[in-house]
Amino acid sequence: MSPVLGRLASVALVGLDAHVVEVETHVAAAMPAFVIVGLPDAAVQESRERVRAAIMNAGYRFPARRIIVNLAPADVRKSGPLLDLPIALSFLLATGQARCADRRLAAVGELGLDGSLRPVAGALALAEGARRAGLRGLIVPAANATEAALVPGIEVFAVRTLAEAVTAIESGGPAAAATPAADVGALLAQPPVCDADLADVIGQHLARRALEVAVAGGHNIVMVGPPGSGKTMLARRVSTIMSPLAVDEALAVTRVHSVAGLLPPGEPLVRRRPFRAPHHSISLAGLIGGGSSPRPGEVSLAHMGVLFLDELAEFRPSALEALRQPLEDGRITVARALSSVTFPAAVMLVAAMNPCPCGHLGDRGTECICTQQRLRQYRARLSGPLLDRIDLRIAVGRVAAADLRAAPSGESSAAVRERVCAARARQTARLAGSGVFANAQLGTRQVRRLCRLSPGAAAALDTAYTRLHLSARACERVVKVAQTVADLGGATVIAEEHVRESLAYRGVGVAAEQAGAA
Amino acid sequence: MSRPPCHEERCGTCLWLAELATRRGGTIGRLRKSYQDLDAVLERPRSEIAAVLARSPAPGGDTGGASRSGTPSRAGRAAAPRATGGDGSGWRTALARLAPDMSLTDPPGGIVVTYVDDEYPPGLRHLYDPPPALFVLGAGDAAETGRRLAEVLRAPRVVVVGTRRPSPYGLDMAAGIGRDLVREGCVVISGLAYGIDAAAHRGALQEAAGADPSVPPTVAVMGCGADVCYPRAHGSLRRRILQPGLIVSEFLWGVPVHRWRFPSRNRVLGALGHAVVVVEGGPQSGALITARHALDVSREILAVPGEAGRQTSEGPHGLLRDGATICESALCAAIALIGIQNSDPGVLRGWSADAMERIDPALLADRLADDWELMAPSVDEEEVFADGGGPGEETEDRPGLDRPGMDLPVGDRRQTDARDRGGRPSAAASHAEAAVDAEQLVWTVVDAGQSHVDAVVAQSGLPIGAALAALGALEAKGRVAALPDGTYRAVRGRRRPG
Numbered sequence A: 001m002s003p004v005l006g007r008l009a010s011v012a013l014v015g016l017d018a019h020v021v022e023v024e025t026h027v028a029a030a031m032p033a034f035v036i037v038g039l040p041d042a043a044v045q046e047s048r049e050r051v052r053a054a055i056m057n058a059g060y061r062f063p064a065r066r067i068i069v070n071l072a073p074a075d076v077r078k079s080g081p082l083l084d085l086p087i088a089l090s091f092l093l094a095t096g097q098a099r100c101a102d103r104r105l106a107a108v109g110e111l112g113l114d115g116s117l118r119p120v121a122g123a124l125a126l127a128e129g130a131r132r133a134g135l136r137g138l139i140v141p142a143a144n145a146t147e148a149a150l151v152p153g154i155e156v157f158a159v160r161t162l163a164e165a166v167t168a169i170e171s172g173g174p175a176a177a178a179t180p181a182a183d184v185g186a187l188l189a190q191p192p193v194c195d196a197d198l199a200d201v202i203g204q205h206l207a208r209r210a211l212e213v214a215v216a217g218g219h220n221i222v223m224v225g226p227p228g229s230g231k232t233m234l235a236r237r238v239s240t241i242m243s244p245l246a247v248d249e250a251l252a253v254t255r256v257h258s259v260a261g262l263l264p265p266g267e268p269l270v271r272r273r274p275f276r277a278p279h280h281s282i283s284l285a286g287l288i289g290g291g292s293s294p295r296p297g298e299v300s301l302a303h304m305g306v307l308f309l310d311e312l313a314e315f316r317p318s319a320l321e322a323l324r325q326p327l328e329d330g331r332i333t334v335a336r337a338l339s340s341v342t343f344p345a346a347v348m349l350v351a352a353m354n355p356c357p358c359g360h361l362g363d364r365g366t367e368c369i370c371t372q373q374r375l376r377q378y379r380a381r382l383s384g385p386l387l388d389r390i391d392l393r394i395a396v397g398r399v400a401a402a403d404l405r406a407a408p409s410g411e412s413s414a415a416v417r418e419r420v421c422a423a424r425a426r427q428t429a430r431l432a433g434s435g436v437f438a439n440a441q442l443g444t445r446q447v448r449r450l451c452r453l454s455p456g457a458a459a460a461l462d463t464a465y466t467r468l469h470l471s472a473r474a475c476e477r478v479v480k481v482a483q484t485v486a487d488l489g490g491a492t493v494i495a496e497e498h499v500r501e502s503l504a505y506r507g508v509g510v511a512a513e514q515a516g517a518a
Numbered sequence B: 001m002s003r004p005p006c007h008e009e010r011c012g013t014c015l016w017l018a019e020l021a022t023r024r025g026g027t028i029g030r031l032r033k034s035y036q037d038l039d040a041v042l043e044r045p046r047s048e049i050a051a052v053l054a055r056s057p058a059p060g061g062d063t064g065g066a067s068r069s070g071t072p073s074r075a076g077r078a079a080a081p082r083a084t085g086g087d088g089s090g091w092r093t094a095l096a097r098l099a100p101d102m103s104l105t106d107p108p109g110g111i112v113v114t115y116v117d118d119e120y121p122p123g124l125r126h127l128y129d130p131p132p133a134l135f136v137l138g139a140g141d142a143a144e145t146g147r148r149l150a151e152v153l154r155a156p157r158v159v160v161v162g163t164r165r166p167s168p169y170g171l172d173m174a175a176g177i178g179r180d181l182v183r184e185g186c187v188v189i190s191g192l193a194y195g196i197d198a199a200a201h202r203g204a205l206q207e208a209a210g211a212d213p214s215v216p217p218t219v220a221v222m223g224c225g226a227d228v229c230y231p232r233a234h235g236s237l238r239r240r241i242l243q244p245g246l247i248v249s250e251f252l253w254g255v256p257v258h259r260w261r262f263p264s265r266n267r268v269l270g271a272l273g274h275a276v277v278v279v280e281g282g283p284q285s286g287a288l289i290t291a292r293h294a295l296d297v298s299r300e301i302l303a304v305p306g307e308a309g310r311q312t313s314e315g316p317h318g319l320l321r322d323g324a325t326i327c328e329s330a331l332c333a334a335i336a337l338i339g340i341q342n343s344d345p346g347v348l349r350g351w352s353a354d355a356m357e358r359i360d361p362a363l364l365a366d367r368l369a370d371d372w373e374l375m376a377p378s379v380d381e382e383e384v385f386a387d388g389g390g391p392g393e394e395t396e397d398r399p400g401l402d403r404p405g406m407d408l409p410v411g412d413r414r415q416t417d418a419r420d421r422g423g424r425p426s427a428a429a430s431h432a433e434a435a436v437d438a439e440q441l442v443w444t445v446v447d448a449g450q451s452h453v454d455a456v457v458a459q460s461g462l463p464i465g466a467a468l469a470a471l472g473a474l475e476a477k478g479r480v481a482a483l484p485d486g487t488y489r490a491v492r493g494r495r496r497p498g
């Protein structure tokens, strides 16, 4: 047992970013012990037991010595079980039971007690981190190999057991053994079939059109209507009318889902826009991300897709308040004592709510039993900054039972998607160089500079401003939405009818602005 | 005791009775079993009145405080010597000792008018059990409050009441009626409750903003002390009412709400106006109680028809079945008031010359004609489309507009459809034409009954974008109103131009 120091590179996650971690193992002739230092978290501390069992069950020796594992750099918190494999390998190097042929190889993986390897979360981000750090190859559990292979420029070696991993580092990772690189574009070309389609929705002309406008301009939308009016059904179909994911978008979504451990087995790439519908009882951390080693929240899992908040008024006010920053910035920063982590959160917010606590206000079938006071409290929960970020607010009515029995005759998602894509292309061209790519993102100054109103449109807006008592902010929203309506219609200038249509989405009743109480 | 009490003594007795009536419901009603009317009661010494009351204990409705701090007989005896002092203030001091939870000091801007004062609302004398005193509060000083009260009593007054849980339609009607009544020179009286009451007050205040501040637009009648804020959430509405208007109560200052005081309040509410309009309310609702009390004192009852089958429609529909006047706008109420005036000019003796002129029947008929197409079928759609500018302005030159929308050939509709979907009209002119056509189509649908956007699309055959644009244009002209449930309603009454 001549060498007493083993050293192997690995990668660990902080949020979505992967950092190289040097795993050093020192074996000393002292009282037997197994110590891990270098800011490991509780999960890493548990590695000791798994590593000891895996090493012995895989047929290696575990000497009764003082074994010290150091994880460098020591100022970054290491978390998760993915350091099991590099710790075991580094131990085998330190005790002379293995030799490393190429120091530019890194390894990640969780060990089973029998020495088998289990998949880890965040393989895509880990592979990207390893490549950025200039490593040549990454040894990963076989189940993570195709995902890691999405990253060009790094060789990925799939291993099933500790013994195979030893073979890999001893052989120096021959190119022939590497997992073939995946073609993201080709994968995206065949998205999995989706059984939900807008054609399933009967009637609901207003809601369909409003969703089309919302998606076309990247606007957030709230649907107000009694239970059973199809709000959830409509919301689930929003992502079907969005443009297909581009390569970099798909990678961005996959990165988040992978880190959260949500990739389904055998699906290395997220190929459809996400649709996330957290329950209203969700915790703040669950919604926007957090935890001692920060995990992405629902708002990040919905990145590039739809965040659906059903029963909006039931969410705790703190959660709604916390959504404001991500909706504004398209990302969310979770601050921790030692680090602050930023997750992407470019979502389209689709919200649904009942018009009142009992759900039947304005419903033709059933009568509302809410007192004005409860109604007032209900509305008050919504007022404020979040509502301010919702450009379209529409009322959804219940479709008559007789009509529901009729065959659906509405347009298909594909037809709507085509118009949406065309409108998006027009926006991209018009907004080139402005730093934003969708109408919803326009700031006050940009609205003034980039949205051109015809004289008729300006006059219509003026009338609405005074007659409907719109606030300045509401006017700005109307213009942005009108711009999207114009983009959908292929118009270069916002015309009067675009403003008029846009005004129909301004929201009255529950979703209206709470202009001066009483 | 044979000498009849002087005016001051009778004032004092009124306040004393007001205190008793505040503590215990039905006090005056019990006295009427022994005396012919309140005037007869006030001729008697307080000791005798107290004895009569002691013999006929209240059936209930006691706040609990009365027996401890002031049984009628004790209060009567203790206070009687001082009350003879002259102006009734000695009596107040005595009461203040006996009833520390009730404030007898008038708050700023507060006055008390008793049954024997000239300022006492004559309408309340019609009640079987008139309140012995009325506590009146305004935002100015006491003199200003007195002036306002006189103004109110000179003006035509309409009580608007309804459920605390109204439909959007009910709210809309209440606010519209409140607004239009004030425009017609009436005072809107209601109970400051949630729902219809508040909407009527708000409508009245909205109309009054910027108008002549000397006539109070609205008066709230409370079921607690006039200076008590109830419901709490209506604090700011209450302040807005007090600015130009009045808040009145039969109960002493500072008295909190109690369950039995609301029906009692409703009788005052019903008697204070010349007419009562019930907007929405169940068969057992306070609004119906108000209407019944008003009927007892021969007030005109009007009911706004509601949606068939709704629980809150039962009240007004029942009234309509029983012969109440149908109320579809404030003008209906105004006509009803003219009827009252014609049959009994004395009731409206103080009606201001200006208001009279404004609801001259001939003038009203004219207005009705242009507000209700059904009364004057010759009024064509030009009126509808002419007053807001926009594409409607060209209507006069275009033939076939007298029979718009419905008669459009189907092919034409398709064309509109195609133009809109294509998004690129062949020429700007045809585009504008299409917009006008769409507007008329949409108007026809909404005019036939309140409709959701989806129904408008289904019935007009227009693409959703065009339908929304047309609805927006009509809304801008004040011809349709958007409701919170996504439906649009044709606006009937004449609305203030934006």
Ligand SMILES: Nc1ncnc2c1ncn2[C@@H]1O[C@H](COP(=O)(O)OP(=O)(O)O)[C@@H](O)[C@H]1O
Binding pocket: A200, A201, A202, A203, A204, A225, A226, A227, A228, A229, A230, A231, A232, A233, A234, A352, A399, A404
């Ligand atoms: N317009 C519609 N077209 C087809 N089905 C509908 C429609 N509206 C409601 N439904 C049916 O009613 C069910 C309940 O709708 P849901 O979306 O859950 O309503 P909500 O979320 O508004 O309570 C749907 O799953 C669907 O089967």
Ligand SMILES: [Mg+2]
Binding pocket: A228, A231, A232, A233, A310, A352
């Ligand atoms: Mg639902």
Ligand SMILES: [Zn+2]
Binding pocket: A356, A357, A358, A359, A360, A361, A367, A368, A369, A370
């Ligand atoms: Zn309700």
